[in-house]
Amino acid sequence: MNNLDLPVTRYAANGDINIAYQAMGTGPLDIIMVPGIVSHVEFMHELIGYTAFLRRLSTFARVVTFDKRGQGLSDRISGAPSLEVRMDDVRAVMDDVGSKRAVIVGFSEGSAMSVLFAATYPERVVQLVLIAGFALASEFQSANLEERIAQRVRNWGTGELIKTVIAQQASNPDAISQFGKLERNAASPGGIKAILLLNAQIDVRPVLPNVRVPTLVLHRQTDAQIPVALGRSLAAQIPGAKFIEYPDGDHAFWSGDTEPMIGDIEEFVTGHRDSSSSELERVLATVLFTDIVDSTRSAAAMGDQAWRRSLDSHDQLARQMLERHRGILVKNTGDGILATFDGPGRAVKCALAFSTAAKQMGLPLRAGLHTGEIEIRGQDVGGIAVHAAARVMAQSQASEVLVSRVVTDLVAGAGLKFTERGSYELKGIPGRWDLFAASA
Structure with missing residues (x-):
């Protein structure tokens, strides 16, 4: 097999x-x-x-x-x-x-x-x-x-x-x-x-x-x-x-x-x-999580066939954006993606471009990014950095790209702007986390 x-x-x-x-x-x-x-x-x-x-x-x-x-x-x-x-x-x-x-x-x-x-x-x-x-x-x-x-x-x-x-x-x-x-x-x-x-x-x-x-x-x-x-x-x-x-x-x-x-x-x-x-391989990477806002409600309103076509379009767009920004698609999560990047600047730019294009398709996204050490587990990834990115995404609003402070520190001078969103406790992760909304 x-x-x-x-x-x-x-x-x-x-x-x-x-x-x-x-x-x-x-x-x-x-x-x-x-x-x-x-x-x-x-x-x-x-x-x-x-x-x-x-x-x-x-x-x-x-x-x-x-x-x-x-x-x-x-x-x-x-x-x-x-x-x-x-x-x-x-x-x-x-x-x-x-x-x-x-x-x-x-x-x-x-x-x-x-x-x-x-x-x-x-x-x-x-x-x-x-x-x-x-x-x-x-x-x-x-x-x-x-x-x-x-x-x-x-x-x-x-x-x-x-x-x-x-x-x-x-x-x-x-x-x-x-x-x-x-x-x-x-x-x-x-x-x-x-x-x-x-x-x-x-x-x-x-x-x-x-x-x-x-x-x-x-x-x-x-x-x-x-x-x-x-x-x-x-x-x-x-x-x-x-x-x-x-x-x-x-x-x-x-x-x-x-x-x-x-x-x-x-x-x-x-x-x-x-x-x-x-012997898990550990590397430094920027992790991106996205999901479609109110996907359950949209699926019910559109019907199964129309919703499936929208998801197919979403998945195709995601692949295009990741290829353009040298990201690696780890997996689709049903109505979103988990991806990794070896550069935080490209990761943020990919998230912004993906969010903008998806919104034009009528599929507003939430997106969250964090940079840290991840564990390579065959076709999957794991580690605290992955969980942190998921928790950052959970705080995001529709068509918003949220990042952790470590991401903002690493992309200084990359032509990206960030707006403070406040300090949060992320479920299951110690301490308080300063989050920022990204813009081009």
């Missing part, structure tokens, strides 16, 4: 039910990713960071993802599958890909089933990794369970779940819209109700002492979906389990700075940590 290609969806038969799965990478060991409450093996690749996370794992393993029965591209069923049934579906997927033994990585709700699988089929499990997991569902659910489930069902398909799964994107209307689409693709309201009712009964505490495979439990302290205390408790009840917690981050394993977590997984399953975790 080419590094830029997405894996092909295949199906594993378990009786009359077909389980959709994808495999990525050709490493010497297999990793089976057990999903959380919602999944769709194809649409999940639309979520920022998800594909990059799997590709990073695939540098040292063959990575298999799947949709549990009743969800995503797997066959729909009546009711919800029990942990025992889901466990058998994992066996069916492993058989179909020819995996005799694998590392089982369970996420969120999937952690409970992964524990059960490891205890039941230890001969098929090399190691067990549990991310943002729990043993007893009632420990993090509100007292009024029926009302909570009814509210979740009423809001299903709106993206409401993003508030606790990817909290850092909870104020981004485009991210909410995208997550709502994931919800609708993953399950119907009736289907998710059945799953929620079943999940409320999860209690694998009696099974935990029977887990005899090496186990790694990972949890973020700021997880808004599953409190970190439940991860600590889960690890404490598994004989010999290793527990690592991270000071910040979302519930979704693919969100934010994922390298520490991936590095810990790599070290646990391979015994070393010599991939990109310790």
